[in-house]
Amino acid sequence: MTPPTHTTATDVLRYTAFASSPDGGNPAGVVLDATRLGQERMLATAAEVGYSETAFVTARDEDKRVFTLRYFSPLTEVAFCGHATVATAVALAERIGPGDLVFDTQAGEIRVETAVDSGGAVRATITSVPTRSRPAQAAEVDATLSALGWEHADLDPALPPHVAFAGNDHLMLATVSRARLADLDYDFEALAEVMQQHGWTTVHLVWRESDDHYHARDPFPIGGVVEDPATGAAAAAFGGYLRTLGMLPTAGVISIRQGEDMGRPSDLTVKADPHDARVRVIGHAVPIDQ
Structure with a gap:
């Protein structure tokens, strides 16, 4: 074409x-x-x-x-x-x-x-622009979990909740299982209200398959969309989040698989350096027939 x-x-x-x-x-x-x-x-x-x-x-x-x-x-x-x-x-x-x-x-x-x-x-x-990441407050996490219908036990203690920035703020929540990530049925209005209150663009939900491979989902109710199949801004913020936690793999490269549960599989590659606040996100794009 x-x-x-x-x-x-x-x-x-x-x-x-x-x-x-x-x-x-x-x-x-x-x-x-x-x-x-x-x-x-x-x-x-x-x-x-x-x-x-x-x-x-x-x-x-x-x-x-x-x-x-x-x-x-x-x-x-x-x-x-x-x-x-x-x-x-x-x-x-x-x-x-x-x-x-x-x-x-x-x-x-x-x-x-x-x-x-x-x-x-x-x-x-x-x-990206320079990234930053801070621990999420208990009230921020509690309100989000309530809107998602998740429990604290669903969260991975090795990846604590943070609010991470790479041009926009995103709440980072890591779950302990792929099944929990797949079972996403949230309260659209309630989550939108929480996100508007705190100025978050998406909630970046992740499951760690390995140190350099993650699965993600990104609810986006404040944009009028239930979910993003691929979220480059959140991926950049996630790279900054891992750098803050000291959890980047040795090569500094991670892959993120997103959109699979929506039937629109997406692959994002993230490159982060422990000494550089900027994060690189790599991907292709192809035209959609109109």
């Missing part, structure tokens, strides 16, 4: 990120020319598209490969979205060629490397 060379302000491209085929990953809308779109129109467009996020390029300098991005869920604007960043980077690389990109976002400057794999697929590597 050869992408068109140009798009207009009304064109919405559809890509799925962190997957190599259209039936996996997290779908994102991408508007490559939103210079004439106001905030209300961008929000309305995101609602019409219906994906967890749509990215809008509101300013561009192709010579310098610098672009301004804004991200909207169907209900609100978010400061940063990892999977929509990957989708936008791949869409741009397909049109102006692979190489380094700089995205100015409300969360700060995001650098993205794009390259073409031997099989012809475009791979994007996001470098």
Whole structure:
């Protein structure tokens, strides 16, 4: 499939990120020319598209490969979205060629490397803003567990609850079993209220299969979406969380499998350095037939 060379302000491209085929990953809308779109129109467009996020390029300098991005869920604007960043980077690389990109976002400057794999697929590597992580307060954890219908006994004591940041705040909750992660049936309104109160973008639920391989699910009710199939921003925050805990594997690389329980398997690779607050998240994106 050869992408068109140009798009207009009304064109919405559809890509799925962190997957190599259209039936996996997290779908994102991408508007490559939103210079004439106001905030209300961008929000309305995101609602019409219906994906967890749509990215809008509101300013561009192709010579310098610098672009301004804004991200909207169907209900609100978010400061940063990892999977929509990957989708936008791949869409741009397909049109102006692979190489380094700089995205100015409300969360700060995001650098993205794009390259073409031997099989012809475009791979994007996001470098996050500096990450940070703090222990979650007991009241934050109790309210979240109540909305999830989980018990304290469901949590993995080796991975304590934290609020981690990589452009947005995410609550990190690790469970002791894959079965508990698979059985997700939460109170949508109650969890949305807790997240709004604390300013969290998602709740990042994880199960540790090994020191370098995790499974994840990300409820996203404040965006009007039950769950994200792949969450690059939360993956970056998770890398920072593991660094804070001193639990990075020796190579500093972890893989995250997400979306499997939704029927949209997604694969995210996270690279973190114990001495660097920035985290890299790597993944592919492919167009979705429209």
